[in-house]
Amino acid sequence: MMGRLLRANLLATARNPMALIYGWLFPLIFLAGFWALYGDDPLPLALHAGQFFTITILGSAAFGLPTQMVAEREAGLWRHYALTPAPRWRFVLAMVLARAVLLAGALILQHLAARALGMPALPHPVSTLLALIVASLCFLCIGALIGSLVGNVPAVQALGQCIFLPMLILGGVAVPLASLPDWALPLSNLLPGRHAVVAIQTAVTGTGTQAARFELAMLAGHGALALVAAVLLFRWEPGARVQIGRRGWWLVLAAAMWLALAGLAHSRARPVPAPPDRAAAGVVADYVRGVGAPAVPRKKLPVAQNHPQPLPSDQVRDGLQAGRGAVVPVPQPVPELPQELPAPDLDAIAFERLPPDAGLVAPIAAEPADAALANALARIERQLAQWPPARERDAVQQVRNLLLIAAVPDLLQMDPLERHLPLLVEAQLQARFAAPALQRLLLAIALHPDAGSVAARADLPALGLPAHAGPEPALRGRVMLYAFKLLGRVSGRRVGDPSPPDDKQEPDPDPAQGE
């Protein structure tokens, strides 16, 4: 029975030219708008995939599905269905699933168009698919609830807008939560839009499903409640009033659970920082006392010594045991260590001016990685053993390549991965170089961010990370920051934030270093 209903709905939808035009063309128009705004990003469109995919889903759910439901009810089709022994929930579910198939076509089309416009391949396709499915079903159930509530097609537009616009503006879909006033943040918890954006974005530029399991669970909860309410309020007859009757208590219970979900989301929400200028890395002079930086030869220098492979330092090992990532030292080709690297004058480095580790620019995690994140880090670490840029014989270049592993995810806002990868890089560096040599190498990179190559950024997909395709200066700025920060950590001059995190301490944006 369900199969026939689903097939009938799919056929009816496929033969409705307007549904196809609105369902498939509008997402491309949304995408063009995002492309116009964010086409020049380091990773075109990828950082906003959560937003434009969610808008596509939301549009189909808030307008497409309820319009079809109400139009069929007005035409008397639902009245005819009411004469059959099939229960009402099957009709609602079949319509939701059929619309989900139409929506899947729209999302595939939108993704292909985004790829054509430069968006990189999805690093976690299965996680992305899961996030899109859960978000789609959640919003389509809300669409079914709209269809159950309203009595005619014009009313769909009215109520649909009442859901669509607040979700865009207050729900974190089109306007970032960080841009909202304080009073609006609790309201955003009532709406599942923010969870959809986070779940999808985490899959596209983050670590995948496990890191977004809270958001996925919230979406599932919102969807289930909406579906229950849609079935309870469902009407066969055109023009009939919503009959609540004995179902009232169930609706009250559903509403209470909805508020509980909002409360749970509110309690779990992290503080929303002020919108950062993520391009702001500053310049070398920001972090060096006095005038000018010591000169470092840029040419490849002859081999000074072959350094044995040390085990991770006690500090890093302790950090790993605390759950910051499972790093196992992997034998690497012995890199060439330039002989003429300067002896580090650490007193000349203004470590206190570096962006805070808890901030948004060049963050470093202070808390242990959870199990999901630890798995992701372990996977990256395993792949790193085979990563050619990590086997570069030029030691300076090898360190720079490794720093890219921290710098690129930071630029791409791959939270929470971006905060934990620097620890992995630090452990790798300490496994490869003795502390004095490592300090010299990091200082050389920090003081000369424009030297060497960052071509290895294109090889990051081999580690399961997205490639970086944007302007080099922003990336080199991040490499510089992490070189300074890791220098502070390995030398013991700066481990963690010296004071409570304050984003205002971050350096002013420098147009020359902009993304």
Place this chain on the structure above:
Amino acid sequence: MIDVADLVRRRGGRAVVDGVSFTVAAGEIVGLIGLNGAGKTSLIDCIAGLARPDAGLVIVAGHAPGSVAARRETGVLLQQPGLPARLTVAETLALFAGLHGVAVDERLAAALGLDALAGCRVDRLSGGQEQRLALALALQSGAPALVLDEPATALDPLMRRDLVVLLGERRAGGAAVLLATHDLAEASSLCDRVVLLHQGRLVAQGRPADLISATAATLADVVLTISGEPGR
């Protein structure tokens, strides 16, 4: 099979069905007759489970109207049956057969001339073709209780003749058929009994021949006389 007792249905504060009682037994065709606004469609809505009576009782095949069991035991043709516009005739037959948990009745479809229209989309059918499709949907479930609201509407004479044959077969098979109609000649020839409604009230019921012999020359005269418009 279909039992209606003291049924009252109000709309806008006015009783559109007012204390109506009758039964339709298995193997019987009962005609529901009345002028426009007599309450036939409201009564059928109550029997089909689409409307809730304000008072009284309806039992269909032993079940309350609207229950899953009652819907399984009842085939209903509405006056304005909503059909899935973008499906073909064959797809629509298959869909509703699936919803009733039965196979498509190919013989019935052929008898109603739908086999030649199998690939036609519903929104491209004529009024008569739509009526034949709706009739097939009501009959193909094989339900023992049939409630048909003006089934002959828009049908051509040949198809009306075939309809009479089909309903006769169902009666012979033990079905209880309630037939709302304006076609009094059809009611005279087809129905075992007729129930006359006027302004929501049951004003007469019995075998057509008995009503005709008692009050008038034809069933039409009976209806007009009872409705207070004998000269119309």
